[in-house]
Amino acid sequence: MSSTEPQAPDSLYTAREPIFPRRVKGTFRNLKWVIMAITLGIYYLTPWIRWDRGPQLPDQAVLVDLANRRFFFFFIEIWPHEFYFIAGLLVMAGLGLFLFTSALGRVWCGYTCPQTVWTDLFILVERWIEGDRNARLRLHRQKKWDARKLRLRVTKWVTWFLIAMATGGAWVFYFTDAPTLLVDLVTFNAHPVAYTTILVLTATTFIFGGFMREQICIYACPWPRIQAAMMDEDTITVAYREWRGEPRGKHRKTEGAELLGDCIDCNACVNVCPMGIDIRDGQQLACITCALCIDACDDVMEKIGKPRGLIDYMALTDEQAEREGAKPRPIIKHILRPRTMLYTVLWSGIGVALVVALFLRPDIDMTVAPIRNPIFVTLSDGTIRNTYDVRLRNKHGEDRDFRVWLEGGQGMTLSLEGAENDVVTVPADSIRLQRVYVMAAPDAPAAKAERTEVTILVEDVSTGEHAEKDTVFNGKAN
Known part of the structure; x- marks a missing residue:
């Protein structure tokens, strides 16, 4: 073998x-x-x-x-x-x-x-x-x-x-x-x-x-x-x-x-x-x-x-x-x-x-983010307030003053946290996070409705250039 x-x-x-x-x-x-x-x-x-x-x-x-x-x-x-x-x-x-x-x-x-x-x-x-x-x-x-x-x-x-x-x-x-x-x-x-x-x-x-x-x-x-x-x-x-x-x-x-x-x-x-x-x-x-x-x-x-x-x-x-x-x-x-x-x-x-x-x-830009918690606040006088975080972008090489205002919605106002008026300064080539409050009077249609479309605008005070973003205002029906 x-x-x-x-x-x-x-x-x-x-x-x-x-x-x-x-x-x-x-x-x-x-x-x-x-x-x-x-x-x-x-x-x-x-x-x-x-x-x-x-x-x-x-x-x-x-x-x-x-x-x-x-x-x-x-x-x-x-x-x-x-x-x-x-x-x-x-x-x-x-x-x-x-x-x-x-x-x-x-x-x-x-x-x-x-x-x-x-x-x-x-x-x-x-x-x-x-x-x-x-x-x-x-x-x-x-x-x-x-x-x-x-x-x-x-x-x-x-x-x-x-x-x-x-x-x-x-x-x-x-x-x-x-x-x-x-x-x-x-x-x-x-x-x-x-x-x-x-x-x-x-x-x-x-x-x-x-x-x-x-x-x-x-x-x-x-x-x-x-x-x-x-x-x-x-x-x-x-x-x-x-x-x-x-x-x-x-x-x-x-x-x-x-x-x-x-x-x-x-x-x-x-x-x-x-x-x-x-x-x-x-x-x-x-x-x-x-x-x-x-x-x-x-x-x-x-x-x-x-x-x-x-x-x-x-x-x-x-x-x-x-x-x-x-x-x-x-x-x-x-x-x-x-x-x-x-x-x-x-x-x-x-x-x-x-x-x-x-x-x-554009040389300016913005983003709007509604605060969801809570979606609205009722003030002591019955006013309905919504809060938004707005990011303002200044793409210029120097500081610029931006004016922020609201468009759309009867009986509604806008205010800026930490600002005496509607104008804020954004440093050169940077982003500023700005807290914005939008309020509707108690008898305003937006206060009673569930949702109201509004527009927040920002304008460069020195040049007139502006940007805008559509958002939603939440009322009591929500």
């Missing part, structure tokens, strides 16, 4: 092989450098831009003032009750992402996504310190940690950490006055929340940009799964002209070389890809359409005397025409189609609506 030892099952998981992209030059690589400089410049420098709003307001151009529940963006000030502006911007961002993906594929992922930008920056630092692709591969495969490997790795990691810490530090500057917070951070007088936020963002930037890289795009980001619904055969995306490049081969002077395609199987497109994929295998979930493979392939085609564009931005609908020798349609015809035009109309409509609402909003 023979027995066999049980064998361990094959692993369903393949360990990640680090990707070391080779340096490449070309149009799209230069475009990515420009976009990286612009986006990082905006991110790091914006909190330091000053904007004079007056003596009682912050002078930081872009500020999310959580303490006072306000958002400042240059000359624009968003109050908590105006959150619909933020919601509108988020909807515009989503539609914009749909629009660009439908027209040009994953251009957001390839050029402006924060994960892409910081990964590009970390790879640049890695290349400066450890060398280009072959040098980094040799260092990675070197098992022994000698003094040189330790020096290079520590230098790289320290530089990554400083960039990551600057990233986390820049983020917290958007939530309070940047120069003041910087001094507090250096002198260890800042709030613990600031240090915690910087620590979390430093760790995530260091790990995501330095070590996980393409794994974030493939496994953590949901957009690769969503993009299929946004793209169709007219979407412009990075593709390989298989009908021109195949069959591929390296030997150009051997018998039968005339039957080979333009691709010499040099793997230049693979070596420069930050995702480590081969675009010649067709469209793939991991492709972020960064177009670095286009630059690499064009460079090779020029060296061997072949036309550029073996790998290029193109639409699948042009494949058959190009196979037959015809020219592809202009890119503009691929972009201007019903889907993209619908996205553009929706995106533009929301943008116009937000701009109109921004410039038509």
Whole structure:
């Protein structure tokens, strides 16, 4: 009787092989450098831009003032009750992402996504310190940690950490006055929340940009799964002209070389890809359409005397025409189609609506909240009194006097708690909570009725601008 030892099952998981992209030059690589400089410049420098709003307001151009529940963006000030502006911007961002993906594929992922930008920056630092692709591969495969490997790795990691810490530090500057917070951070007088936020963002930037890289795009980001619904055969995306490049081969002077395609199987497109994929295998979930493979392939085609564009931005609908020798349609015809035009109309409509609402909003505002416990009080002379909490918003940069009065309801009067008349002062760019009493004489219709609709109005004494809110007066029948 023979027995066999049980064998361990094959692993369903393949360990990640680090990707070391080779340096490449070309149009799209230069475009990515420009976009990286612009986006990082905006991110790091914006909190330091000053904007004079007056003596009682912050002078930081872009500020999310959580303490006072306000958002400042240059000359624009968003109050908590105006959150619909933020919601509108988020909807515009989503539609914009749909629009660009439908027209040009994953251009957001390839050029402006924060994960892409910081990964590009970390790879640049890695290349400066450890060398280009072959040098980094040799260092990675070197098992022994000698003094040189330790020096290079520590230098790289320290530089990554400083960039990551600057990233986390820049983020917290958007939530309070940047120069003041910087001094507090250096002198260890800042709030613990600031240090915690910087620590979390430093760790995530260091790990995501330095070590996980393409794994974030493939496994953590949901957009690769969503993009299929946004793209169709007219979407412009990075593709390989298989009908021109195949069959591929390296030997150009051997018998039968005339039957080979333009691709010499040099793997230049693979070596420069930050995702480590081969675009010649067709469209793939991991492709972020960064177009670095286009630059690499064009460079090779020029060296061997072949036309550029073996790998290029193109639409699948042009494949058959190009196979037959015809020219592809202009890119503009691929972009201007019903889907993209619908996205553009929706995106533009929301943008116009937000701009109109921004410039038509009043500089004063109010809310009225009736006090429900009790809903009314009967005074000694039979007068029925209702109480309301009125919030008066003064959006001007200086103190303003507001007059409050009542409209509607025969035999009814209004008085303000703590005020000798119907005028109260609201401080600059702030909210005043004012207790308001509305009274109906015993013989007034409102005193006898169950509910009477009335309107409370507020007027800026200096400008005549006013706001109003409808509310209800509760009588004895209630």
